[in-house]
Amino acid sequence: MGALLSPAFGTVIWASIAFIVVLLLMRRMAWGPILKALNDREESITAALNEAEKARQEMATLSDENERLLKEARKERDSILTEARETATQMVAEARAKAQAEADRDLANARDAIAVERKAAVAELKAEVASLSIDIAERLMRQQLERNDEQQQLVNKLIDESPLN
Amino acid sequence: MFKRHTPIRSFVLTVFAAVVAWGFVSAQDHAHGAHGGHADVAEHAAEHAHEGDHHGSHDEAEFKAGEFIVGHIADAHDIHLWGHTHIPLPVILWTSEGLDIAMSSSFIAEGDHHGHADRTYHSESTGVHYTMHGSEKQAHGETILAGSITAEGVDVLDLSITKSVFGMLLIMVFMLWLFGSIARSYKKRGTVAPTGMANALEPLIIFIRDEVAKPAIGKHADKYLPFLLTVFFFTFFSNLLGLIPFIGGFNITGTLGITLVMATLVFLITNFTGNKHYWGHVLWMPGVPAGVKALILTPIEVIGLFLKPTVLMIRLTANITAGHIIILAFTSLIFIFGKGGEEAVAGMGIGVFSTAFMIFMYLLELLVAFLQAFVFTLLAALYFGDAKQEAHH
Numbered sequence: 001m002g003a004l005l006s007p008a009f010g011t012v013i014w015a016s017i018a019f020i021v022v023l024l025l026m027r028r029m030a031w032g033p034i035l036k037a038l039n040d041r042e043e044s045i046t047a048a049l050n051e052a053e054k055a056r057q058e059m060a061t062l063s064d065e066n067e068r069l070l071k072e073a074r075k076e077r078d079s080i081l082t083e084a085r086e087t088a089t090q091m092v093a094e095a096r097a098k099a100q101a102e103a104d105r106d107l108a109n110a111r112d113a114i115a116v117e118r119k120a121a122v123a124e125l126k127a128e129v130a131s132l133s134i135d136i137a138e139r140l141m142r143q144q145l146e147r148n149d150e151q152q153q154l155v156n157k158l159i160d161e162s163p164l165n
Numbered sequence: 166m167f168k169r170h171t172p173i174r175s176f177v178l179t180v181f182a183a184v185v186a187w188g189f190v191s192a193q194d195h196a197h198g199a200h201g202g203h204a205d206v207a208e209h210a211a212e213h214a215h216e217g218d219h220h221g222s223h224d225e226a227e228f229k230a231g232e233f234i235v236g237h238i239a240d241a242h243d244i245h246l247w248g249h250t251h252i253p254l255p256v257i258l259w260t261s262e263g264l265d266i267a268m269s270s271s272f273i274a275e276g277d278h279h280g281h282a283d284r285t286y287h288s289e290s291t292g293v294h295y296t297m298h299g300s301e302k303q304a305h306g307e308t309i310l311a312g313s314i315t316a317e318g319v320d321v322l323d324l325s326i327t328k329s330v331f332g333m334l335l336i337m338v339f340m341l342w343l344f345g346s347i348a349r350s351y352k353k354r355g356t357v358a359p360t361g362m363a364n365a366l367e368p369l370i371i372f373i374r375d376e377v378a379k380p381a382i383g384k385h386a387d388k389y390l391p392f393l394l395t396v397f398f399f400t401f402f403s404n405l406l407g408l409i410p411f412i413g414g415f416n417i418t419g420t421l422g423i424t425l426v427m428a429t430l431v432f433l434i435t436n437f438t439g440n441k442h443y444w445g446h447v448l449w450m451p452g453v454p455a456g457v458k459a460l461i462l463t464p465i466e467v468i469g470l471f472l473k474p475t476v477l478m479i480r481l482t483a484n485i486t487a488g489h490i491i492i493l494a495f496t497s498l499i500f501i502f503g504k505g506g507e508e509a510v511a512g513m514g515i516g517v518f519s520t521a522f523m524i525f526m527y528l529l530e531l532l533v534a535f536l537q538a539f540v541f542t543l544l545a546a547l548y549f550g551d552a553k554q555e556a557h558h
Contacts, residue, residue, distance in 0.1 A: 022399075029344070
């Protein structure tokens with residue numbers, strides 16, 4: 001049992017030398033490159049994942065942007081349409097109002113002109129009628145007054161006709 | 166029996182059948198006292214019975230489970246494969262007379278097998294006559310336990326490449342090749358996904374890095390990672406090698422000399438990289454009355470410095486050795502009940518039970534192989550983390 005329970009000197013010497021040599025060799029030859037490769041790969045995977053995530057986000061923002069632009073364009077179109085419609089309505093109304101005003105003014109003018117014309121015509125007519133009456137009256141007078149009795153007759157008749165009573 | 170024959174089920178079934186069959190064959194072998202090209206463990210016991218027959222003494226024929234088990238888990242000067250087939254290992258002896266290097270097969274058992282268990286070797290170059298003291302078991306041409314070489318009048322320093330040292334070197338060469346090629350494949354492939362062995366071992370490497378080193382040590386983890394990874398994979402592979410039957414029963418991580426070195430490295434790294442905060446807490450714990458510190462706390466902390474790696478060493482050694490002992494003990498049961506072939510039926514009966522339990526133990530040992538490697542690495546990382554902790558008041 002002694003061999004089991006006490007470390008043998010030779011074994012310790014060999015194990016010490018072998019362990020230290022193998023440790024140094026492994027660190028240089030194996031673990032260094034392996035751990036570096038693992039790290040590199042993990043980093044490249046992380047980087048790739050990050051890039052993918054970034055691209056995904058970019059895509060998302062891009063589509064968001066598109067959506068936003070589209071919405072904006074739609075809104076603008078709507079506003080332009082509304083505005084145009086309003087403008088059109090307004091223009092029509094304005095035109096109508098203007099036409100109305102013009103028509104009214106023309107009508108008024110015409111009316112005035114007619115009134116003036118009529119006045120003139122009436123005045124002329126009056127003058128004509130007056131002169132015609134005087135003329136008729138003169139001729140009548142001349143004819144009637146050539147005889148006496150007839151003169152008397154007329155005077156009587158006039159007296160009768162005159163509204164004296 | 167099973168509706169679906171998944172590979173794992175087929176595998177478990179096959180292994181179970183094989184081990185049960187092996188148990189039967191071993192027991193029967195035993196009954197006939199025959200030597201065959203059978204399994205390592207069973208063969209030993211069988212041989213024992215055989216040797217016993219030679220000597221004709223009933224006492225010697227008796228199967229000694231303790232010796233049988235120690236013979237398998239203790240460090241040895243050769244690798245015993247089966248029967249009389251050994252792989253000799255170099256015995257390196259440094260004495261005041263000079264350096265002697267010989268294969269363990271040069272040590273010849275002297276005298277009859279009865280009284281003398283020692284093997285001797287006479288060196289031509291230094292003229293030293295070495296004696297390898299062994300147990301009775303060793304005299305029967307079995308395992309030559311390590312740590313037992315002396316020479317009259319000369320101080321001997323045994324620097325032999327023993328079974329455990331050989332196994333350790335084997336594992337280390339394997340690791341250098343394996344991880345060296347993995348590193349090359351990473352270099353070649355760049356940041357592309359790994360393939361083959363790199364793919365298989367990458368989860369373990371990442372596990373040690375992310376679940377052990379980083380949580381325990383924090384931002385200084387990278388500095389300690391090479392040590393932690395080396396220790397983890399060395400322990401893990403060594404534990405696994407110890408579970409492979411028929412190749413001599415390596416017990417690398419169950420050898421105190423090797424775990425001692427691992428624990429010492431943990432101790433040295435912890436204390437040489439310890440910062441001011443760490444030493445402050447060890448030597449003069451802040452916020453505690455001076456008397457308590459001087460009399461109780463500081464001595465305890467200083468003892469703790471040495472205790473931690475010691476426990477680390479003992480835990481690993483004991484766990485791995487215990488696993489081997491249990492498996493060997495259940496093997497021994499077969500021969501104890503079989504009584505050297507006299508009661509073969511009892512041996513067979515126990516054999517079925519023992520093999521079933523051994524399968525369970527083997528599966529458990531597979532878990533333990535990983536678990537102990539993980540625990541050793543985790544605790545080492547925690548000690549390193551303590552040494553590197555920043556003040557957080």
